[in-house]
Amino acid sequence: MNNSSFFDEQKEQSLVKARIVEKYFWAWAKVIIGVLKRQEQQQRLSKKLKLAYIDLFAGPGRYQDGSESTPLRVLETAIQETDFRERLITLFNDVDTNNTQSLQNNINLIPNINQLKIQPAIRNKEVGEEIVKSFEDFKLYPTLFFVDPWGYKGLSLRLINSVVKNWGCDCIFFFNYNRINMGLGNDAVKSHMDALFGEDRAKQLRQKLQPMTSKDREIAIVEEICEALKEMGGEYVLPFRFRHENGNRTSHHLIFVSKHVKGYEIMKEIMAKESSTTEQGVPSFEYNPATKFQPLLFELSRPLDELTDMLLDEFAGQTMTMIEVYQRHHIGKRYIKKNYKDALLKLEVQGKIRAEPSKRKKNTFADKVNVTFPPKP
Structure with a gap:
């Protein structure tokens, strides 16, 4: 052109x-x-x-x-x-x-x-x-x-x-x-x-x-x-x-x-x-005009599940705040801050991490919440 x-x-x-x-x-x-x-x-x-x-x-x-x-x-x-x-x-x-x-x-x-x-x-x-x-x-x-x-x-x-x-x-x-x-x-x-x-x-x-x-x-x-x-x-x-x-x-x-x-x-x-x-x-970090016609294709990937697995593996045995998890992990990856909060909420509900304080407003995960990841088996 x-x-x-x-x-x-x-x-x-x-x-x-x-x-x-x-x-x-x-x-x-x-x-x-x-x-x-x-x-x-x-x-x-x-x-x-x-x-x-x-x-x-x-x-x-x-x-x-x-x-x-x-x-x-x-x-x-x-x-x-x-x-x-x-x-x-x-x-x-x-x-x-x-x-x-x-x-x-x-x-x-x-x-x-x-x-x-x-x-x-x-x-x-x-x-x-x-x-x-x-x-x-x-x-x-x-x-x-x-x-x-x-x-x-x-x-x-x-x-x-x-x-x-x-x-x-x-x-x-x-x-x-x-x-x-x-x-x-x-x-x-x-x-x-x-x-x-x-x-x-x-x-x-x-x-x-x-x-x-x-x-x-x-x-x-x-x-x-x-x-x-x-x-x-x-x-x-x-x-x-x-x-x-x-x-x-x-x-x-x-x-x-x-x-x-x-x-x-x-x-x-x-x-x-x-x-x-x-x-x-x-987010996909792309603009694709065809995606609205191919919704099934983009539901086949499960990136949030991949994020939860990565966090459990990379931070095994460690305790840190939510914001520290985000800051230490997101560079070079397509995840945004909200994705980390969603992933940690999911892991908390599944009983795979301990979050303190445990009593919080429903479906929230503040920056200062402490997260303890279990050690690797």
């Missing part, structure tokens, strides 16, 4: 993607602003500290059907609160001058856009060495970085790390699985794949993929990009999968990268709510 056709119509998947970014921006900014205010008080600063939103593949701002894309959504969110209006710096870039002109026109039409103390900056540059080097050379404000290229050109580990290296900086990027899957076997785009995975990792991945089925290839490719991000310091990585309309094939992943567990937990809850299905209350 080229960039001229991408904005012809806003697919439902694009709506979900934009919603995830918008929701995270709002939650992230509130956390960051709270920290900035405390810093201002402690240091007795008269000048308000800033935060930023950067989108290097911003597009024209609207789809052909009139629907707003992410830049307009973010700006409209920022205008709603004084703290955002006074502190937010925004940078939107697109190599296509038609897109940047259209974006500027659409931004000008946003009601009360002039209430932003710092007006949006719009640039018209190709994403490459120059932009990466500029980010690498400066300590950035706390920044939410959204990278949504048409394929893979410009997307690299260096680009992502150039932003998330600084405090308060998180990245959400579009990972076009089909394009990247094909690119790994195409010598003509070897340099792009090496930039995305790292040269050594890309070489090993190409060899590993040769005998694999399509399902195993996808798991391996996404796992490798997540591991590459972790190695560069993005400790908390969370992918969200989008499937084609028929539900049979993956179209792309939206991947979140952060150095702080708080951002990971916030994004996990957002992605959980945007998942098209849950299994025993456990």
Whole structure:
């Protein structure tokens, strides 16, 4: 898909993607602003500290059907609160001058856009060495970085790390699985794949993929990009999968990268709510338009049962609070906080754990409830 056709119509998947970014921006900014205010008080600063939103593949701002894309959504969110209006710096870039002109026109039409103390900056540059080097050379404000290229050109580990290296900086990027899957076997785009995975990792991945089925290839490719991000310091990585309309094939992943567990937990809850299905209350972390026509398929998996078994095995003989169970176990897994409460309630009813206090409001399991797991037989 080229960039001229991408904005012809806003697919439902694009709506979900934009919603995830918008929701995270709002939650992230509130956390960051709270920290900035405390810093201002402690240091007795008269000048308000800033935060930023950067989108290097911003597009024209609207789809052909009139629907707003992410830049307009973010700006409209920022205008709603004084703290955002006074502190937010925004940078939107697109190599296509038609897109940047259209974006500027659409931004000008946003009601009360002039209430932003710092007006949006719009640039018209190709994403490459120059932009990466500029980010690498400066300590950035706390920044939410959204990278949504048409394929893979410009997307690299260096680009992502150039932003998330600084405090308060998180990245959400579009990972076009089909394009990247094909690119790994195409010598003509070897340099792009090496930039995305790292040269050594890309070489090993190409060899590993040769005998694999399509399902195993996808798991391996996404796992490798997540591991590459972790190695560069993005400790908390969370992918969200989008499937084609028929539900049979993956179209792309939206991947979140952060150095702080708080951002990971916030994004996990957002992605959980945007998942098209849950299994025993456990979110799928994917948007699949076909799931509503295939309900039986998604009831065959019993992930909550798997969670109870894991907890009994991994914490055998230990006593800890519910919140400690959650914090020690959930990283890298698709379970959210509510799933841990449900699993522990289930184990308590079955008599497989001891919970104190035992007398509580029915069907509740507070963060501070102590849990004792039996030793392994």
